[in-house]
Amino acid sequence: MAKKLSNPPSDEEVAIIKNLLIRGQLTKQEILGYINRARANPSKNLNPGRIAEINQGTVKKYLPIKPANDELVDEFLKKYYAAQNEDPLSKNTLDKLLPIKSLNPLILDITETSIIECKEVFQKQDGYIKTIAAFANNSGGYLVFGIEDKSWQVVGMQNDNFEKYDLKELNQHIHNCLNIDLQIGRHIFILENKKIGILYIPPAKIKPVIFSSQRDGISIGQIYYRYPGENRLITALDLHRLIEERASQLSKTLLIHQLNGLLQEVSSHRFND
Secondary structure (H helix, E strand, C coil): CCCCCCCCCCHHHHHHHHHHHHHCCCCHHHHHHHHHHHHCCHHHCCCCHHHHHHHHCCCHHHCCCCCCCHHHHHHHHHHHHHHHCCCCCCHHHHHHHCCEEEECCEEECCCCCCCEEEECCCCCCCCCHHHHHHHHHCCCEEEEECECCCCCEECCCCCCHHHHCCHHHHHHHHHHHHCCCCCCEEEEEEECCEEEEEEEECCCCCCCCCCCCCECCECCCCCEEEECCEEEECCHHHHHHHHHHHHHHHHHHHHHHHHHHHHHHHHHHHHHC
16 A cells, blocks of 8 residues: 655645746745745645655656646745745744644644744753754754653743853854854744743855764764754765756856956946947
8 A cells, every 4th residue: 555645735735846946946945945935834745846846746646637837836925935935933923833733732833844943941051063063954943941851741841041042152153163253133923921042053155064063973074964853964865956056056157247347347348338
């Protein structure tokens, strides 16, 4: 018997994905991010393999679905861009990120995904550097404190260690380990009178993020990536994709510089004439 797919895409999502694949302007990872953002519930995130299945035509039930028309997809993208401009630590964003499943006891309707990891207690000495590197190499993510792992029960933070933690210390730790700078966001989120601590880790501007110093269990040169529910060494496939994306960014940057130089040269000639 075939294994049932978890969180399968709807027919409408398949149609949108097919359109975006045909356009060829986005990577498969970016398309995945668009769909998951539209779902607005991390526990319902689409598995990365679904995009590849649709692209390769390996799932029969997706084959008859035609690509969505451009008008529908443009409207979908417009809503996505509007959501992207929203503060990642705004109340609206966090309400969607941490939906409530039950009130007594207070349990969240979540699971650990590629963008969220929960910890019951904040420990300053931990540093969470592996998780930070993994999130930075993917699409960013949230470290959430005051939540029991696996049960997702909200216990709240029992002291003010998180609030008093100097982010400059964390930023220095990140720079020492990864040789990059990240604008880590910190927020105290109140849920039913319980304090939840949240660190938001944005995606790195230049990937892959590589460990530049040796730490406990981590060697120089290792690259960690965030997969659903875990941080682990990046697969060859994902590393190849990151390298391709970086090469594409460098090509675009070089092209922009060349065009700017050409425009300056043309302007100079016009002025001299």
